[in-house]
Amino acid sequence: MRNRREVLRVLGGLLVAGPALAQHMGHGAESPAPVGGMRVAPKPIPWEEGTCAFCGMPIKTPEGAWRGRTFPKGFFEQTYSQIAFERPRPAPHDPKQVVEALHFESIACMVNYAWVHGLKDGDGATFYVTDRGAYDANRPQESVRLIPARQATYYWGEKMMVVMNAKLLAFASAKAAQEFAERNKAQHGRQRFYSFQTLLDLAPLPEMNLVALLARHAGLLGEKGAGH
Template sequence: MRNRREVLKALGGLVVAGSALAQPMGHGMEAPAPALGMRVSPKPIPWDEGACAFCGMPIKTPEGQWRGRTFPKGFFEQTYSQIAFYRPTPAPHNPKQAVEALHFESIACMVNYAWVHGLKDGEGATFYVTDRGAYDPGRPQELVRLVPARQATYYWGERMMVVMNARLLAFASARAAQEFAERNRAQHGRQRFYSFQTLWDLAPLPEMNLVALLAQHAGLLGGEGEESHGH
């Protein structure tokens, strides 16, 4: 886990800096990072009872109104992410619970959780993201396709709406990401493409309730495990 000084420094930077993802990086369409470490197979997704290990929100899009809002079918599933462990491992945010995988409803939630708890892709675990290119809002759970996070291309759209307002989607190929960007250029405003390594270098990534969530997971609030109320 990050020590308190590191987390406090990051929190201070979040206050004075804008969205790091919005800044031009000068890399254009970045190539995926090379493979590293052994790959752990993805684990089954607990759609009905699963909750995000970082923010506590459900990984399945709620039906009807939820916390005063109604979401389109498949809204949460399109950014589902997972950290699959080589063997059952105590959950960093709840060491009394051994888990085979951690589940997240946002790419940013997975990256930020891994950052604050010191987890790394390829070191006893493999990080996975949902391929938005294979997404079907009519069958969001049946057709979810997980790809290794290190091999995906990430798309950021300034005005794109995704859960936790993270503005990030993952694609299995750079071409698919580019085609999606072209189709949504008018609606999304500024657009950026990233590799997983670049996202990791920019962590913690902006999303709703980030300061409170990082403080919670770092133990700065006197405890962990309380659900976030963002969406």
Template sequence: MHKNRREVIRMLSALGASAALSQALAQHMQPMQPAAPASLETIAAKAIPWDSGKCDFCEMPLKTPAPGAWMGRTFAPGFFEQTYSQIALKEAKQGKDAHHFESIACMVNYAWVYGIRDGVGTTFYVTDRGAYDPAKGPAAVSLIPARQAVYLWGEKRGWVVMDAKIAAFRSQEAALAFARANPDLGRTRILDWQTLLDLAPLPEMNLVSLLAKHAGLLK
């Protein structure tokens, strides 16, 4: 959901951004977009470049790297893929038929910065965490339209990439079952797609600097 200048300043100020950065980002945002059409377009999901792909928002690998291969860190098998997300495009732009993300928050924040709307020449997809087996990695990723998914927010830090604290599920029952099976998540909440859009930009690691970078304020 596109925000106006005043909303941008208020949100970024709450995130701790400087007044200058808040003002500059607000000036970068386009005018308010008209309401989404009643009928949303559904574009087929595109192939995922697992071996070479990087997140279009934060530039982290889409596929969980081998131990020590990325910044010397080691991640649990299948850790990155569990929140892979995609914006499938009706018409390719700059040689790309989709935008790829390793975090749901990265996708929502990218769309917020660039004014991309689900169902308007695009379809947003998320990985169904309830059907995902980390041991199988990319082969187990099943994409569902973001507008049809429900989202589990868990208080625990670091249970998904970018500390975004959100994973997607096909149904509320599946999300609640996952929460019951993982009580160490702490407090949990069930959210829908529209709520994620309303809350954008979503909190995640390095959010202010990433917003500034995509707004053209940082190289």
């Protein structure tokens, strides 16, 4: 885990470099995906009561209005991600409880949580993402197919709207990602493809409330400091 001084230094840089990070997401070069490392099976997804371990939002799309907004059916589920642990460990906000996995409603939330807490894929944990190519918005929870994050191809669309405005989706194959990009070229503007290693290299990834969320997880802010 990074110490507070290191996180503070990074947070200071993000205040002035945040826009540059977002721009870099549109021009990054592809890097090889992580290889090797142990594999932990994914854990059951707590759709009804689960919340994101990084930002606190529901992992299931709320029915009706939520915080003043109404989201399309399945909007949250399409970017669900998970870190499954080899051995149970204390829950992030309640050390008296143990968890077998952490759940996230955004790919960026998972990467950013891992960055600030020093978690590594293949080292006592396996990272999973939802295959957007197999996803059906009419059957959002039933169609979520988890694939190892290290094997996925990631699509970035400049104008694409997903939770936390992270602009990222995951696909089981490069072909599926390219076909999705072609279908949405007019709506999404600039488009790029990334490996999981690239996302890790770029972390922390731009998304809503990033600085406050990183500060909260570093212990620099209370629970109310992150805001939404």
